[in-house]
Amino acid sequence: MSGADWIELGDIVGVHGVRGAVKIRSWTRPRENIFSYPIWRLVSESGEQTATLIKGQAQGRGLVAQLKDVNDRDQAAALRGAKIQIPKADLPPPAPGEYYWADLEGLQVQTVTGEDLGTVTGLMETGANDVLVVQGERERLIPFVPELYVKQVDMAAGRVIVDWDATF
Template sequence: MSDDRIVVGNLAGAFGVRGEVRLKSFCAEPVDIAGYVPLYGPDGRVFPSIEIMGQTQGSLIARVEGISTKEDADALKGVPLLVDRARLPTLPPDEFYHADLIGLPVQDAGGTRIGTVRAVLNHGAGDILEVAGPKGQTVLLPFTQAVVPLVDIAAGRIVADPPQGSV
């Protein structure tokens, strides 16, 4: 995926049999995702319009132009939806998009390298940094103020205080 595009949601499968989809929005206000069209798939596919039909537990119900059957919706389950970074709001200096963290080095308070951020995960209980360690191991760090006290995008680094035994 290009650095010029940011993931703002993903398709979460069919809702019903007429092509409606469950849509997971990562926007602060979930329905705002419809205002960022056109959205793109990682393969370059364009989704030119989205109509929000309602909500269900944990997702929106939507009609997405180009998806007209249950089979179409199911085939696209899990596909990330991206928007051009230039269309997103400018953030204050102390805020950032998760995509800005990918590739940043992570070190402890003493300056020892823990690894490099590979992904920002969220399985429902909060964000987790997936860090590729220097020996190829994967380290999962809760993305909380206590464990990750400093994210310095300008300096290109993250300082973490990992829980005992996690590194």
Template sequence: MSSNPEPVVLGKIGAPYGVNGWVKITSYTESVEDIFDYSPWLLNRQGEWAEIKLVKWRWHGKAVVALLDGVENREQAQILTHCEIGIAPEQMKDLPENEFYWRDLIGCEVTNLKGYHMGVVDQVLETGSNDVLQVKANARDSFGKAERLIPFVTEQFIKSVDVSAKQILVDWDPDF
């Protein structure tokens, strides 16, 4: 898969469940069961991505378990523990206008309304109230900042996002 874009990680395989090859699933999707809307899955085993098909899944209490093609016993399931579950980027669902996947915001240049270049989005953090952009500041930041945390609150702080141009315009003081 080296010539293809890096898979989008949607979750990971947990511990085996039972003796017939079922595994617990940790989903990073908005709703736990949304991970099962994607097929085929790619599993990352020791740095190598390989396609695997989902046979079936079910709820187990508040969690989900799944049976994967070719996994027929507890020992085979154990080998997959902690493997990341991914999909090809082109499998991602289209979003409504003005909604973004976090992965699309990573690497965006952040500029404030006065034209000051704040830095580049390094990651997006989930907090209880709203998401937060972690912006890695420029090497020559005149305010001595290494990073900035900017709440992703549209209209108030986030004025515009142009994912194709990798630009985010914010109403944020560079001294914060």
């Protein structure tokens, strides 16, 4: 599978206890949904490996996972910083009008008047609403508010049409 065939669901941020459990950060909503995918590809600077989830649970404000063949704190610590990915094909299809963030990255952003603002390079969660990070001649942060600012997402054409002043 190519890199485009995988989607990042979170990362390993630390260790938990002495029996090899890892602390994870999840991008899924709700955050525990990451445990719905039992086979992970862990990608780090040292390479990639497949990991099998034995169990996962919420632990305070974070998440803790036990992975097969990770049996002690040192093995768990070696995974710190690894990105957790799954095959994109394993995700359920989004409902009409909904998008996975990863599907929006790389789309061209144009104003309703046709002015090119750049490319979606990421999204941010602010609490009030999600925000498109658009990189063109400069970086712009555009609230992802359908109908108000985001007028159209055309996946087939590879673009997002926004009602946004290009001078902002």
